[in-house]
Amino acid sequence: MSRYIFYHVEDLDNYIIRFFEKLGVSHADAAIASDVLLAADLRGVESHGLIRLHTYYGSRLQNGTIDPASPISIVKETPATLLLDGGKGLGQVVAHTAMTRAIEKAEQTGVAIVSVRNSNHYGIAGYYAMMALPHDMIGISFTNAQPLVAPTHGRTPLLGTNPIAVAVPSATQRPFVLDMATSIVPIGKITVYDKAKKEIPAGWGIDKSGEVTQSPAEVLNGGALLPLGGTELLRGYKGYGLAMMVDIFSGVLSGAAFGGDVGRPRENKGANVGHFFAAIKIDAFRPLDEFKQDMDALLLQMKNAPKAGGEERIYIHGEKEFELAEYHRQQGVPLMDEVVKSLKEAGEKIGVEFNLHPMSEKEGSEL
Amino acid sequence: MSRYIFYHVEDLDNYIIRFFEKLGVSHADAAIASDVLLAADLRGVESHGLIRLHTYYGSRLQNGTIDPASPISIVKETPATLLLDGGKGLGQVVAHTAMTRAIEKAEQTGVAIVSVRNSNHYGIAGYYAMMALPHDMIGISFTNAQPLVAPTHGRTPLLGTNPIAVAVPSATQRPFVLDMATSIVPIGKITVYDKAKKEIPAGWGIDKSGEVTQSPAEVLNGGALLPLGGTELLRGYKGYGLAMMVDIFSGVLSGAAFGGDVGRPRENKGANVGHFFAAIKIDAFRPLDEFKQDMDALLLQMKNAPKAGGEERIYIHGEKEFELAEYHRQQGVPLMDEVVKSLKEAGEKIGVEFNLHPMSEKEGSEL
Numbered sequence A, B: 001m002s003r004y005i006f007y008h009v010e011d012l013d014n015y016i017i018r019f020f021e022k023l024g025v026s027h028a029d030a031a032i033a034s035d036v037l038l039a040a041d042l043r044g045v046e047s048h049g050l051i052r053l054h055t056y057y058g059s060r061l062q063n064g065t066i067d068p069a070s071p072i073s074i075v076k077e078t079p080a081t082l083l084l085d086g087g088k089g090l091g092q093v094v095a096h097t098a099m100t101r102a103i104e105k106a107e108q109t110g111v112a113i114v115s116v117r118n119s120n121h122y123g124i125a126g127y128y129a130m131m132a133l134p135h136d137m138i139g140i141s142f143t144n145a146q147p148l149v150a151p152t153h154g155r156t157p158l159l160g161t162n163p164i165a166v167a168v169p170s171a172t173q174r175p176f177v178l179d180m181a182t183s184i185v186p187i188g189k190i191t192v193y194d195k196a197k198k199e200i201p202a203g204w205g206i207d208k209s210g211e212v213t214q215s216p217a218e219v220l221n222g223g224a225l226l227p228l229g230g231t232e233l234l235r236g237y238k239g240y241g242l243a244m245m246v247d248i249f250s251g252v253l254s255g256a257a258f259g260g261d262v263g264r265p266r267e268n269k270g271a272n273v274g275h276f277f278a279a280i281k282i283d284a285f286r287p288l289d290e291f292k293q294d295m296d297a298l299l300l301q302m303k304n305a306p307k308a309g310g311e312e313r314i315y316i317h318g319e320k321e322f323e324l325a326e327y328h329r330q331q332g333v334p335l336m337d338e339v340v341k342s343l344k345e346a347g348e349k350i351g352v353e354f355n356l357h358p359m360s361e362k363e364g365s366e367l
Helices: A009-022 A027-042 A051-062 A091-109 A125-130 A187-195 A216-220 A236-252 A288-303 A319-331 A337-350 B009-022 B027-042 B051-063 B091-109 B125-130 B187-195 B216-220 B236-252 B288-303 B319-331 B337-350
Strands: A002-007 A073-077 A081-085 A111-119 A137-143 A164-168 A176-180 A273-281 A333-336 A360-364 B002-007 B073-077 B081-085 B111-119 B137-143 B164-168 B176-180 B273-281 B333-336 B360-364
Touching (some): A002 A009, A002 A337, A009 A027, A009 A051, A009 A337, A027 A051, A027 A333, A051 A337, A091 A125, A111 B111, A125 A137, A125 A164, A137 A236, A164 B236, A236 B164, A236 B176, A236 B288, A288 B236, B002 B337, B009 B027, B009 B051, B027 B091, B027 B333, B081 B091, B091 B111, B091 B125, B125 B164, B125 B176, B187 B216, B236 B273
Parallel strands (some): A081 A111
Antiparallel strands (some): A002 A360, A073 A081, A137 A164, A137 A273, B073 B081, B137 B164, B137 B273
């Protein structure tokens, strides 16, 4: 069990912006980075939220492996395609710029794709895919990441958890927002089980010899995560293939690092993370209202379908996260007490006091 | 065990073309459809090859649910986007036309996407993705399909095995060709186990109440396939999300059928299958030789990585299939004796004799 402390989202936003500004980030860029980080905590993806403010972004801004100016430059551009160099900038700022450009270009050309080199961890992939929604476009966002996943028949981590995010607007239903790691679980999930001294389900990870293990410590110490699908019997090579696809679009197409060479957060060098974004203008294909009505029909087919024994609800991708975000906007964003402690310490060191008033506190399980 | 009879690929090609021509298909279109069907058998994807020549294509050409003229028409077009109506044509002909157009357009615009409505089963998705390779492009191919897969927490089939195919050129290595159903296994795999009276591995499918079952008969009779990932514990909702993504791009974006409404092969009505294709010109981003060298490096990172205990080889996606295709081109394409029998019967009925000389015969297991 952990203790969770709930803070008002606007208070946290203010704090994060001040934190980034103190480390040399402009107000506008700090606001973007804060919005992406908070979106993760709001949506219940704690592993990609404030827990990383100091441990990843702050420490890398301080050691110079992230450039606070995020000096993004154009490497190559055509009306429908764009290759950006992120200039070792903040991943969120680089990705926000890239997706903004993808949307602007797709407004003209119907479809546009943007690949990005020389960036850093960009937070939740779904944030950028969702940027397309107010423009009545389909949004796509991929990124490669530090190696944690073993290829099928391998035993060492050579691929990131390389997420795939796709956001699609609908009429009266919430939009479809798929935002999935191509591994079964993120590494943070293994860490949580390790701390709780609990066994992990068979299939999530392997030990250093490549055997499936239920020991989280064996996964963390020389083992690896398994790709979606798990073992060969359940077709884990498909998850391995999806992770490769994301790496090709993000790393190889852009000229960023790829495979086992993507920088690990703890390494004191540029990570050279690669991203990929796409925007598709729906009315380049069909009248928007027809498309949205059909999206509603598809989503309702799933939601209204007969349930398996013991199940009460079939979810659409993103639905749980939208509901959680609404709840957290009203009731506060939950942060583990140890996250709050490290935020306070990190803030003190650079002279940005974490003096926020909690809305409430609660015990809860991370498992 | 089944008996396999091996035929020369050119003899089979001749027969298939004559078969299609007899049913009113032009020589050029018959040659395309034959090439796609044979690509499946050559690559070891028997379920999508000659086994369907009569059972799917022939029977539907005869009952009028496939139009032998494949009267494809443009619904909407911009420089980088295209929506086609397949005119109830042969899926292979429609898809070949669509991917050809995607490649032509991407030559001009760097990226192009084509969505297709009113088509039929198009064979292996990877065929069309691979069409991009000689043009030094990345190719993408999706299709929706008859409902066989249950959404997570559901118990009825509402989504197709909706494949994702992505082909990427490299320098000295074979290209990366991911061609994967978004279910764990195709329905044909369950049928094979049912015929062999063998249990299926836990996770492949569910019975009519939504419980995981090892009985292939229970999956076939009122049950459903599970999406990649399987149960919720191993994140089957990600496979469910990928199947939805494919259906949105193929069915909803094009205005084809989607979800549970995609036509089943045995229904005597137009299937209204939807497809999606994309082509990305690599040198719109990076010099081609740099990209291809990096692809080699990524593929070799995987292939040369330390192996899990008991494993001798890490495969790249498509590698096994390329090797099989080369072997089958030399040694003959294997057809199960019962497939040969049904081809002979179907041919006799329409006056196209299956009088090919086998190269060899062999006993083999389908499991």
